[in-house]
Amino acid sequence: MEAVVGLLVMLLGVSHGIETHCDGRQNETQCYGALGGTVVLQLMDNASEIFRYLWYKNKNLKIVDGRKDKIVSNEMKDRSVFTPSNGTFRINNLSRTDGAEYTLETFKPNGHVSEQRTLQLSIQAPVSSVLLDSECLSQGEMRVSCSSEGGDSPQYSWTLDGHTLTDAQLLSGNNETNNITLKQDVSGLLVCSVRNHVSNVSKGEKISTCGFIFINCTLPDGTNISQWVFSANNTTPTMIMITDTMASNVDNSLLVSVLRAVVALSLLGGIAIYFAWKKKKYKKAETSTRPRIKDHPENSFEMVEL
Structure with a gap:
């Protein structure tokens, strides 16, 4: 009977997508199935040893009703198969609506529930x-x-x-x-x-x-360069730093030239001031050596002549 059911499922069309497996023999197991694929759920070890079992979707929709190795009903028989000998339930062509909480109930011969387990099936697109x-x-x-x-x-x-x-x-x-x-x-x-x-x-x-290379070097003026530069570009940051250093050297040379000019002008000014002072002092000395002519008539030339 199982072989016939399995053959019917194969003939009706089985998705050749991704197949996943999940062991649902523990309560509150999380299982996953691929959208359009197949999931194989392990519900029990061997259904032939269980007097009766029911499998529900969302607690109210009965999917499987079985007694030992006989399947009384399967509401998903067009795309699923339950194998009592190994307790697996195989669902093909999974859709989003297959994602739900499923509950398994097993019963004793006296009709009392012997066990109840749930599993959560989630459907994901691969x-x-x-x-x-x-x-x-x-x-x-x-x-x-x-x-x-x-x-x-x-x-x-x-x-x-x-x-x-x-x-x-x-x-x-x-x-x-x-x-x-x-x-x-x-x-x-x-x-x-x-x-x-x-x-x-x-x-x-x-x-x-x-295309970048790491540069780590020291320039002649002591400047250290440690950085990544683009090797194919001649205008690298290294070249820019060298140019800046050269520009700095030019500025220093100009400053030295200006200072030299100032010193030279100061020296020439000092020499000019010195000679002007010297000339003034000479004229003053010459004036002081000439004889004075007094205004008193007793000292005049005419007085001496008489």
Whole structure:
């Protein structure tokens, strides 16, 4: 009978999508199924040892009614099959409406409930594809974004050459975000993985540095340069710093020339002042050596003649 039911299900059409498995033998188990795919739920060990069992959807819709190894009814028989010998319930072509709380009740021969368990089935769309996009920034950093098509509640992770991407390699972002910025010296095979509870898809890309090199040197004037520069550009920050230093040297030379001119003018002015003072002093001395002619008539020439 089981083989016939299983064959009918196969003939009616079974999704060839993603198949997931979940062990629901513990109470309040969380299970996941892929949209359009198949889920196999382990409800019990062996139904043939149970007098009667009922399986409900949302506590009010009876899905399966069975007695030992005989299935009395299955409301989802067009796309599901229950196998009493191993206690599994297989649902194909999953839709969003299949996501619900399911309850299993087992009964003793006297009609009393022997056990009651629930499980929660969630349906997720699987991730279909992953796309990587990268761009170089102004200082040689590389921004990389990872996007996916489809996929409910996607989670991201990154690896570089097979190893988990570390904080030392990241300028911003972290290993669980879809947008990251790599430092200037990071290169290798970068892989972004996108996953949820029903799928896992990865995309890798070989990346290299953005053409920047690290300069660490000391100029003749003692200026230290330690920075990333674009190797293909002749007008690097290093050249700019050298030009600034040369300009500073030119300014110093001009200042020295001005100071020299001031000193020379001061010296010439001092010499001129000295000679003017000397000339004035000479004239004063010459005037003091001439004889004086007194105004008193007794000392006049005529008086002496008489």
